[in-house]
Amino acid sequence: MRVLAIVISSLFGINLTLLSSELSAEQRFLIKIANVSDWVMEQHLDRGKNMWDERDDSFSGIGMALDNGVTDKGVWWGDKEHIDRSSLAEKKVVLLEGKMAELYPTKGEVKVEVCEPPSKENGWNICIFDLEELKDIVNLIFEIGGGYKPYEQQLAYAGIRNPTGEIERISIRKEAMNENRMKVAYVVPQSEFSFYLAKSDARDWLDKKFPMAYGVGLLVIQRDKDYQFDTDKCLLKVHLNRDELEKRGFKSIEVVLGWRDKGIRDFPSHYMLEGRDRGKSDSGFRK
Numbered sequence: 001m002r003v004l005a006i007v008i009s010s011l012f013g014i015n016l017t018l019l020s021s022e023l024s025a026e027q028r029f030l031i032k033i034a035n036v037s038d039w040v041m042e043q044h045l046d047r048g049k050n051m052w053d054e055r056d057d058s059f060s061g062i063g064m065a066l067d068n069g070v071t072d073k074g075v076w077w078g079d080k081e082h083i084d085r086s087s088l089a090e091k092k093v094v095l096l097e098g099k100m101a102e103l104y105p106t107k108g109e110v111k112v113e114v115c116e117p118p119s120k121e122n123g124w125n126i127c128i129f130d131l132e133e134l135k136d137i138v139n140l141i142f143e144i145g146g147g148y149k150p151y152e153q154q155l156a157y158a159g160i161r162n163p164t165g166e167i168e169r170i171s172i173r174k175e176a177m178n179e180n181r182m183k184v185a186y187v188v189p190q191s192e193f194s195f196y197l198a199k200s201d202a203r204d205w206l207d208k209k210f211p212m213a214y215g216v217g218l219l220v221i222q223r224d225k226d227y228q229f230d231t232d233k234c235l236l237k238v239h240l241n242r243d244e245l246e247k248r249g250f251k252s253i254e255v256v257l258g259w260r261d262k263g264i265r266d267f268p269s270h271y272m273l274e275g276r277d278r279g280k281s282d283s284g285f286r287k
Contacts, residue, residue, distance in 0.1 A: 028128055028129075028251070029128070029134075029240075029245065029252065030126055030129075031140075031142075031238055031252070032252055032254040032255070033093055033124065033125045033142070033144065033236065033257070034088075034118075034124050034254075034256045034257065035089035035090075035091040035259060036088055036089055036123065036258055036259070037087045037260075038156040038259060038260040039087070040062070040083055040087050040258065041059055041062065041157040041159065041258035042157075042258075044059040044061055044167075045059060045169075046058045046060040055171070058166045058169060059166075059167040059169065060166070061080045062080075062159070063161060063254065063256075064081070065081055065082060065083045065123070066083065066124055066256070067122060068121050069082040069123075070082070070085050070088070070118065070123045071084065071085065072084075088123055089153075089257075089259040091146055091259070092143075092144070092146040093143075094142065094143045094144075095141070096142065096143050096235075103202055103203045129240075131242060131245070131246075135242075137239070138240040138241075139238070140237070140238045140240065141236065142236040142238070143233055143234070143235055144235075144257060145231065145233025145234065152231050152232075152262045153261055153262065154231075154232050154259070154262060155172060155232045155234055155258070156258050156259065157172070158170040158172060158257055159257075159258075160183075160216050160253075160254070160255055161252070161255075163214070163248065163249075167254070167256055168213075170183050170184065170185050172185045172187060173185070173187065174186065174188075182211055182213060183211070185219065185234070186209050187220045187222055188220070188221060188222065189222050189224070190222060206219075210237045212237070212239060215240070215241075215244075215250070216236065216253055216255060217236075217237040218234060218235070219234070219235040220232055220235075221233050221234070221235065234257060238253055
């Protein structure tokens with residue numbers, strides 16, 4: 001449960017080596033990824049100044065709750081300082097290799113001190129990198145998914161920590177609904193992703209699908225719906241540029257993802273009660 005599966009292998013031409021010694025504060029750079037139930041993010045949602053636009057939404061206090069507020073006790077709705085451990089989504093975080101590695105080659109060596117799953121009071125999956133070893137610009141791609149249950153799951157919310165410390169909302173949209181937004185995670189079907197990944201210009205296509213905000217880009221892959229256990233997965237692109245990170249004083253990149261459960265689509269009432277296929281209807285962010 002909530003195991004951080006890390007592939008330590010040849011990735012983008014980088015050697016990922018586990019460090020035995022502790023790194024100093026100056027050397028440590030953290031990539032922190034949290035997976036929670038969608039209602040946890042709804043509980044912390046601050047709708048900003050424009051109630052009808054997601055672009056200035058944030059998730060107030062969720063970062064602090066993930067830092068040291070995870071508890072095994074029940075959490076009532078108004079308690080924003082704590083998160084029930086059962087509300088952490090069961091997802092795997094994997095560094096991608098293979099075809100994706102071929103599309104983003106780079107030189108240099110990035111050393112990993114440790115990659116940890118959520119701890120007793122902490123809700124983050126944490127990878128610790130040795131910033132001193134980062135000689136070149138590196139693009140790492142993680143896959144977040146899995147956690148299969150007897151129903152499908154969709155990515156309903158996404159947030160990224162900005163330089164002021166807030167977790168800003170990232171709109172989850174199909175490209176046609178982008179409206180020139182920069183903070184957006186595109187949704188593409190699994191079949192479309194597989195088709196373009198096999199083409200010679202796959203890198204160009206992927207770059208267009210990864211609008212970057214604060215060094216991070218998100219791409220949501222909507223799984224094919226032929227199997228009731230299918231669930232979305234999210235690709236997370238992390239852009240590491242040592243000069244840029246040091247100039248801005250960044251010591252970590254933090255991403256929070258909120259996952260929504262959907263009932264089994266083959267349940268008869270989904271199809272029969274209203275004479276239409278309710279099981280295939282989508283919620284809010286997918287129209």
